[in-house]
Amino acid sequence: MDTAEEADICRVCRSEGTPDKPLYHPCVCTGSIKFIHQECLVQWLKHSRKEYCELCKHRFAFTPIYSPDMPSRLPIQDICAGLLTSVGTAIRYWFHYTLVAFAWLGVVPLTASHVHGFKGSRELRL
Numbered sequence: 001m002d003t004a005e006e007a008d009i010c011r012v013c014r015s016e017g018t019p020d021k022p023l024y025h026p027c028v029c030t031g032s033i034k035f036i037h038q039e040c041l042v043q044w045l046k047h048s049r050k051e052y053c054e055l056c057k058h059r060f061a062f063t064p065i066y067s068p069d070m071p072s073r074l075p076i077q078d079i080c081a082g083l084l085t086s087v088g089t090a091i092r093y094w095f096h097y098t099l100v101a102f103a104w105l106g107v108v109p110l111t112a113s114h115v116h117g118f119k120g121s122r123e124l125r126l
Contacts, residue, residue, distance in 0.1 A: 010035055011032070021039065026053075027058035028056045033055065
């Protein structure tokens with residue numbers, strides 16, 4: 001088979017590009033190793049914990065692509081909803097840790113001294 005007839009394949013998963021998962025060449029590598037699926041690249045970067053191509057040392061840069069109908073500023077309702085969620089989470093954590101501290105600093109010592117007091121009084125009677 002000629003190299004001209006060979007289909008381009010992903011260098012990670014070794015499968016061809018599809019309309020749903022096209023192949024990209026995000027670095028300066030050439031030849032058959034230059035093609036990769038975006039999902040494969042992201043997975044490999046998470047696994048390797050590197051921000052650059054290990055072959056050509058090109059640094060990968062991801063830029064977010066927003067919807068064309070996205071507003072330029074975040075609506076006040078979304079800001080308030082996020083703030084209320086954060087405050088609710090903080091209150092829940094505060095309540096949880098306060099309850100735990102009360103149990104360990106109040107209930108457990110009092111219960112232990114109460115149990116120890118009963119045990120001590122029995123030993124004194126015998």
